[in-house]
Amino acid sequence: MKYLLSVLFGAISYGVLSTIVVLAYGQGYQLGEVVGTQLLTGFILAWMLAFYTKQREQRKARTAPNAISSVTQAAAAAKALASKLTWKSRVLLMLSGMPTAITGLLYYHSLRYIPASLAIILLFQFTWISVLIQAFSKRQRPKGIMMLALIVLFGGTLLAAGIMEDGAAQFNWIGIIFGLLSAVSYSLFILFSGKAVPAVHPAYRSAWMITGGLLLVFILFPPMFLFNGLIWGQLLVFGFLLGLFGAFIPPVLFAIGVPHIGEGMAGVLGAAELPVAVTMSALILNEHVSMLQWVGVAIVLMGILLPELKRFKGRSQRTMAA
Template identity: 70%
Template sequence: MKYLLSVFLGAVSYGILSTIVVTAYGKGYDLGEVVGSQLLTGFLLSWGLALWTKYRSRRLAKTNPAAAAKAASQEQKLTWKHRLILMAAGTPTAITGLVYYHSLRYIPASLAILLLFQFTWIGVLMQAISQRKRPNGIMLLTLAVLFGGTMLAAGLLEQGASNFNLLGVMFGLMAAVSYSLFILFSGKAVPAANPVYRSAWMLTGGLMLVFILFPPAFLFNGVILGDLLLIGFLLGLFGAFIPPLLFAVGVPHIGEGMSSILGASELPVAVALSSIVLHEHVSPLQWAGVALVLLGVALPELYKQRKQSGTGSVLSS
């Protein structure tokens, strides 16, 4: 249960971000300042937790050597090769933030989060290509449900496609691709290592990429001393610190399928906040589309569990 709750809370944290980013744009901050301050905050928080964890481990080794040895045996010691792998695995986090936040300049937050959620079928497509295996019937049904739900939730049937900015839609879909890679790497990049250190090194890789693309001038020109300090802290806390850490804890234990289902909790949170805080109009038909998207995300895992339950019943009989 703690691993399920971990991934759920991580996804809810992600749902808060779009509202904060739109607020930051309204105050005049640019993409590099927003993403850079977010990842810098996450970097500092993650390494602060890592140092505290290391201090606690050393203290435990002095007071209870047996317990410390047992804990150490359950964790994989990080070599520089592992650290580089984790840093590479952290780059999709930065890319997701860059393209997702950039899409918010062109399209409403409620539409941006729906486009981000296309990571579900994109992940299926990636898996099918890598394994050279055609999606089965339940996957095709899932894709149909997701497609229909997205059309409703985006307001496409009510407003028409001509009212949407094509560039914003493209950036939203790019965010979905990078987010699916993040989910994949969260479960497979050095899973036996301590989640605290895994998260810290992944954030290090993401921060380095952002600072290469957008040199952090805001640290030296005084901009950070304004509202960006609070905005960066909130984005870093809910976008760069809490979710990667909780995903690093939960995803290796519950699997990518269940993680995708729990990750869907991000969607209603983001849409609700965009409606309440940003005053974006969300019609009943769009909420019905949100419900369809959530159903589509859940279908594969529900089918899998039902199939396993049926197999278990046959075997027991």
């Protein structure tokens, strides 16, 4: 249960980000300042965790009994080798962390043009985009339950976005495009991040990945807020909240919970981000979300759940047969 709750709270943390960004925009802050302070906060917190993890590992090594078996020594040596980072591995992790920074830039920029409740729905299109990317890379068409899930997701998106009620003409297409691009970027992040030096401790992986994202953002948006005094105002509060809930808490909680519950269940629990973001938009930003849109949100969640329910049913049947 604690691992399930870990992933669930990580997803909920992601759900509050869009509301914080809109509030920051309302105070006059710009995209580079918002994303820059978020990643800077996440960078500091991630490296603090990595340093703490290293110190804890060193304490365990010093307090370990001297007389240990050769098997234990070999296991410890293998673990140390797996956790050792070469510069090639560091660069690979930094490159793997850049798509998440790009996702933040695209997603937050879409919030300039469209409501937060719509932006999060567009970001969640990564579910079917990921399926298409994998199908294209493996040259296999989605079949069966996956095709049904894609159809359900598409129909739910039309309802949740309000297109069925108000038509497509009311929406700012610049925001729509950036929202969909953020979904593509997030799909690529999911595809590459899990394959980048998986043997390394999650604390070190997260620290180097967020370092890559921070470097990219600072190249695209030079951090003038560090020198003009802007960071010592409300920007610091917004940046800290975004860094805490977006760049630090979710990766740590996912690293704790996902290995124990599996990626499929993690994907299901991760869908909690969608209703949380829409609810926050309605309650705090006073965005109008109609009953039909809430139905669309529920349908989108159903589309996300369908493939995992199918796999769960298959596992249950195999267990009963055994």
